[in-house]
Amino acid sequence: MVLELSALAVMVFGGLLALLTYKKPRLCTVFGAGGTVVGCLLGLIPAVKVLLGSQIKTLHVPWDIPYGSFFVQIDALSAFFLIPIFGLSAVAAIYGGEYLLHYRDTKRLGPPWFFYSLLTAGMAMVVMARNGVLFLIAWEIMSLASFFLVTFEDEEESVRQAGWTYLVATHLGTAFLIVFFILLGRQAGTLDFDRIGPVAPALTGILFLLAVVGFGTKAGFMPLHVWLPEAHPAAPSHVSAVMSGVMIKTGIYGLLRAIQLIGPPQQWWCWVLIGIGLSSGLLGVLFALAQNDLKRLLAYSSVENIGIITLGLGVGLLGINIGSPALAVLGFAGGLFHVLNHATFKSLLFLGAGAVLHGTGTRNIDHLGGLMKRMPWTGLTFLIGAIAISGLPPLNGFVSECLIYLGVFKGPIPTGVQGIIPLLSVIGGLALIGGLAAACFTKAFGMVFLGEPRTSAAAHAHEAGPAMRYSMLILAGGCIFLGFFSPMVIRAGIRVLGDLTHLSPLIVTTQIAGAQGILLRFVEVAAVFVGLATAIAVVRWRILARRPVTENGTWDCGYAKPTVRMQYTASSFAQPLVFLFRMFLRTQNHFSAPKGVFPQTASLHTDTPDTGQKYIYSPVFGAIETIVDRLRWLQHGRVQMYVLYIALALWILLIWKLW
Amino acid sequence: MVEPYVNIMLAIILAPLLPGVINRTKAIFAGRRGQPLLQVYFDLWKLMQKGAVYSRTTTWLFRAGPVIGLSAILAAILLVPLGAAESAISFKGDLILFAYLFGIMRFFTVLAALDTGSAFEGMGASREVTFAALAEPALLMGLAALARQTNYLSLSHMLTGVSPAMWGAASPVLALVAASLFVVFLAENARIPVDDPNTHLELTMIHEVMVLDHGGPDFAFIVYAASLKLWALGAVLIGIAVPIRSGRLWIDVPAAVAGMLLLAVLVGIIESSMARLKLLRVPQLLLGATAFSILALVLVLR
Numbered sequence: 001m002v003l004e005l006s007a008l009a010v011m012v013f014g015g016l017l018a019l020l021t022y023k024k025p026r027l028c029t030v031f032g033a034g035g036t037v038v039g040c041l042l043g044l045i046p047a048v049k050v051l052l053g054s055q056i057k058t059l060h061v062p063w064d065i066p067y068g069s070f071f072v073q074i075d076a077l078s079a080f081f082l083i084p085i086f087g088l089s090a091v092a093a094i095y096g097g098e099y100l101l102h103y104r105d106t107k108r109l110g111p112p113w114f115f116y117s118l119l120t121a122g123m124a125m126v127v128m129a130r131n132g133v134l135f136l137i138a139w140e141i142m143s144l145a146s147f148f149l150v151t152f153e154d155e156e157e158s159v160r161q162a163g164w165t166y167l168v169a170t171h172l173g174t175a176f177l178i179v180f181f182i183l184l185g186r187q188a189g190t191l192d193f194d195r196i197g198p199v200a201p202a203l204t205g206i207l208f209l210l211a212v213v214g215f216g217t218k219a220g221f222m223p224l225h226v227w228l229p230e231a232h233p234a235a236p237s238h239v240s241a242v243m244s245g246v247m248i249k250t251g252i253y254g255l256l257r258a259i260q261l262i263g264p265p266q267q268w269w270c271w272v273l274i275g276i277g278l279s280s281g282l283l284g285v286l287f288a289l290a291q292n293d294l295k296r297l298l299a300y301s302s303v304e305n306i307g308i309i310t311l312g313l314g315v316g317l318l319g320i321n322i323g324s325p326a327l328a329v330l331g332f333a334g335g336l337f338h339v340l341n342h343a344t345f346k347s348l349l350f351l352g353a354g355a356v357l358h359g360t361g362t363r364n365i366d367h368l369g370g371l372m373k374r375m376p377w378t379g380l381t382f383l384i385g386a387i388a389i390s391g392l393p394p395l396n397g398f399v400s401e402c403l404i405y406l407g408v409f410k411g412p413i414p415t416g417v418q419g420i421i422p423l424l425s426v427i428g429g430l431a432l433i434g435g436l437a438a439a440c441f442t443k444a445f446g447m448v449f450l451g452e453p454r455t456s457a458a459a460h461a462h463e464a465g466p467a468m469r470y471s472m473l474i475l476a477g478g479c480i481f482l483g484f485f486s487p488m489v490i491r492a493g494i495r496v497l498g499d500l501t502h503l504s505p506l507i508v509t510t511q512i513a514g515a516q517g518i519l520l521r522f523v524e525v526a527a528v529f530v531g532l533a534t535a536i537a538v539v540r541w542r543i544l545a546r547r548p549v550t551e552n553g554t555w556d557c558g559y560a561k562p563t564v565r566m567q568y569t570a571s572s573f574a575q576p577l578v579f580l581f582r583m584f585l586r587t588q589n590h591f592s593a594p595k596g597v598f599p600q601t602a603s604l605h606t607d608t609p610d611t612g613q614k615y616i617y618s619p620v621f622g623a624i625e626t627i628v629d630r631l632r633w634l635q636h637g638r639v640q641m642y643v644l645y646i647a648l649a650l651w652i653l654l655i656w657k658l659w
Numbered sequence: 660m661v662e663p664y665v666n667i668m669l670a671i672i673l674a675p676l677l678p679g680v681i682n683r684t685k686a687i688f689a690g691r692r693g694q695p696l697l698q699v700y701f702d703l704w705k706l707m708q709k710g711a712v713y714s715r716t717t718t719w720l721f722r723a724g725p726v727i728g729l730s731a732i733l734a735a736i737l738l739v740p741l742g743a744a745e746s747a748i749s750f751k752g753d754l755i756l757f758a759y760l761f762g763i764m765r766f767f768t769v770l771a772a773l774d775t776g777s778a779f780e781g782m783g784a785s786r787e788v789t790f791a792a793l794a795e796p797a798l799l800m801g802l803a804a805l806a807r808q809t810n811y812l813s814l815s816h817m818l819t820g821v822s823p824a825m826w827g828a829a830s831p832v833l834a835l836v837a838a839s840l841f842v843v844f845l846a847e848n849a850r851i852p853v854d855d856p857n858t859h860l861e862l863t864m865i866h867e868v869m870v871l872d873h874g875g876p877d878f879a880f881i882v883y884a885a886s887l888k889l890w891a892l893g894a895v896l897i898g899i900a901v902p903i904r905s906g907r908l909w910i911d912v913p914a915a916v917a918g919m920l921l922l923a924v925l926v927g928i929i930e931s932s933m934a935r936l937k938l939l940r941v942p943q944l945l946l947g948a949t950a951f952s953i954l955a956l957v958l959v960l961r
Contacts, residue, residue: 369776372718383720383770392763393756402759406752409803409812413960420960424800424953431799434759435792438766442788446773451781452716514751521750525734528748529760532730536880540726543876547710554714554775555872568773568781576789580942
C-alpha cells in the first residue's frame, strides 16, 4: 500500500512542480510528464502483483469527517482496473509531452500537467477507495481535473460549451451516487465498504438503478452519454485518450463494485444491463458512423464499446443468477477483457486523431485524405487500432467479443421467452455492432488516410514527432500482444473473475482453462493466417520482380480530367447505412440544388446532431431555465440582502427544529 | 486421417470450377454456347503471367489487400468441412472465427478500394460495408441455431452431424437455417439478386467495382479468393442441405461435390431468371434472411 500511495504522491508532486515552473515550458513538461510516468510505473508494480495472486493490500486510517475514513484497499478488481489506468496514463503522458509543447507560445503548460497528474491520481484513488466519502471525494477530483483539462482551449466557444455540458452531466451523475451511498450506508451506519453489510431486500432494486444512472453517466450509457461526444473531442488529444480509454471505465468499475455491495443480483438487473448494452452498442456505432468529425466519431464509438462491455457484464450477471458457471465466467471475462482492449485501441485511435489534428490542423474527415503517404507511422498504427476496434481477428478486439459469444453459444439459457430474447439479442446485436463498426472504421481510416488529399492542409500534412510516434507504436504493439497472447492474458483474470462471480477458484479455473484452450486454437489459426499472408506476399513479390511494374493514374472510366473533389466523401460513404437507420439518427441534409441553365453553386452538407441531446436534454434544461428565470429577482448582487437570506434561513430552521 | 486433406485439396482445385458452372448455366439459359467450363482457370493462368500497373494514388495497402484477402479465405477453408469429410482444424467456437475471417477479408478489400481515391470504388466499398453489416446477424444467428440444434460448437462437428434423421426430426429449423444461409451466400458472394457480377461498369455494382484498379497477379488473387469464398460458404450450405452421411468417404464426398455443382447450377438459374434488386430493396432481403435465422433459433430453444 505504501508503494501505491507514494506512487500517487510522486504524480501529484510532479504536477505541483509543473505548476510552479510554468515559465519554462520544457522543464514544466519534464516535471509533469515525468512525474506521471514514474508514478504510474511505481503504481503498476503492486497492481500486477495483486492481480497475479499476492496478498490483498489494505490501509485503514480513521478520519474526522462524519462517516468518512481513509480506507483504501487493492483487491483483484481494483488491481485489474489500476493496470489500464496507470498503463495508459503513462503512455498518454509521453505523447502529451510532445503534443502540449506545440502550445507553449500561447498557453501556460503548468495547469494542464497539474490537472493531468491529478486526474490520474484521482482515477487510481477511485478504484482503491473503500469508504463512501473517500470514494466520492476521489470521484470529484477525477471529474473536476478532467473538466479543467477539457476546457484547456477555453478561448473557443465550442470548448467552453462542451466543458459546461460535461460539468453539469457529471454532477447530475454524482447526485445519484450521493443518494446511492446514503441509502446504502443508512442501515449499517457506516460507509466503509467492508461493513456496509446486507441491504434490505426492498431497497436493492432502487440501489441498483441509482448505481446504473450514477455510474452510467460517467461510463456513457445511452442515453446518458450526451456529454461524451462534446467533451472528448474538445480536450487535448492525450487527455481524450485517457478520458475515453480509461476514465469512463471507472463508471464500469463503480457499477461492478456497487453490484458487489448490494448483494446477489436479481434477474431483471441482467435484462437492464443487456438492454443498455444493446442500445448503447447499436446507437453508439450508428452515431459514430454518421459523424464527420474524427474525434467525435471516436467518442461515439466509445459509447458503442461501453455497450459491448455492458452486454458482457449482463451475460455474466445472468450466469450468476441462474447458476451457470460458463455464462458467468465467460460473460464477465469478455466484458473485463474488453475493458482492457478498448482502453488500448481507443487510446491509440485518439492519439492518432491527435497526430492528424496536429499535422493538418483539422479534425473534419471530409477535409482530409491521402495521409498514409504523408504520415506513414500514424497511418500504420491507426490502421492497427481500426482493425482491433472492428473486432476482427487476429487482434485483441476479436478476442473479447468472442468470449461473450462463446458464453451465450455454450452456456445454458433459461427456457421460455426470457431465455430466448437475451440469447437472440446478444448474438444478433454483437454481430450487427461488429458489422457496423467495420463500416465505421473503414470510413474513418479510408477517408482520412487513403485516396488523395481533399484540401491543401491535408496535402501539406507532416508526421508527428518521435515521442508521439513511439507512444502510438507502444499501444499498437499492445493491440497485437493482447490478441496473440490472449490465452496467457486471460489467466491473469482468474482471481478477479472469482471475486465477481463468487464461484470457487476451481470452477473458475476450469472455465478459464476451457476458454484458454479455445483461444489457443484461435491463435493457431491466426498464426496460420499470418503465415499464409507472408508466403503469398513473398510469392507475389518474386513474381512481380521479373515483370514490368508501372504507375499510372487511377482508372477514371475514360473521364479525362479527374479532380480530388470527385472522390467519395465520408458522408457519401456512410449514406446508405445512415439512410437505413434514419429513424434513430435523424441526419439533416442541408442541400442547395444547382438551378438554371448555367448553374452557379450547389452544396450539400450533412449533420447528425445527438438525438438524445436534441429531443430529451435540450427541452428539459430549457424548461428548467425558464422556471429558474422566474427566481432571478432573488439574485441582485446586494450583499446585505444575501446576509439577510442566510439569517432568515437559519431562523426558519431553528423554528422548524423547535416545533 | 486423410479426410481434411481431401477436403482442402478439393477446395483448392475445384473452387474455380464453380463460377464456370454458373456461367455455363447462364449461357444455356440465354441460348448461347458460353465460355469454357474451365474459363476461370485460364483467366487465373493468364493473369499470373502479367505484370502490374498501379495507380499513383495508392499505397502499400492497395498491394496488401488481395494478399490478405486470399490468406483470410484460405484460413477459413481450413475450418469448413465438406459433406462428411471433416475440416483440417476444428475446435469449439470456430464458427465465430469463420464468420469474422470474412470480415477481415472485406475490411482489406474495402480499404484497397478506397486507396485508389476513385469515386466508383468508393461507391462499391460503401455498399459492400452496408450489406455486409446486415448479412452478419443472419449468418451468426443461423450458425447459432445450427449449433444449438446439433449441440456442437465447431463448424466441422456441426455440419457433419447433420443427418437425414435430423432432417426428419427438425426439418423446420434446418430448412430455415438453409434458406437464411442461402441468402447470405448470395449476398456475400456478390451474386444476383444482391449484386450483378456482369456489370462492373454500371452504377449498380458492388464487388466488381471495388477491384476495378487491380490487375495482374493481384487480380488473380482476388478472382481466386472469390472462387474460394463461393466454395467455403457453399460448403456450409451443402453440409445442411445434402445430408448424405453413409459413413463411406467415397460416397459422401462425391455426393457433397455434386451438391456444390448443383448449387452453382441453382445460382445460374437464379441469375438467368431474375434481375438484380433495387439497392434499397437489398436490406429488406437481408432482413428477411435475419428473420429466418431468428425463427430457427426460436424453434430450437422453444
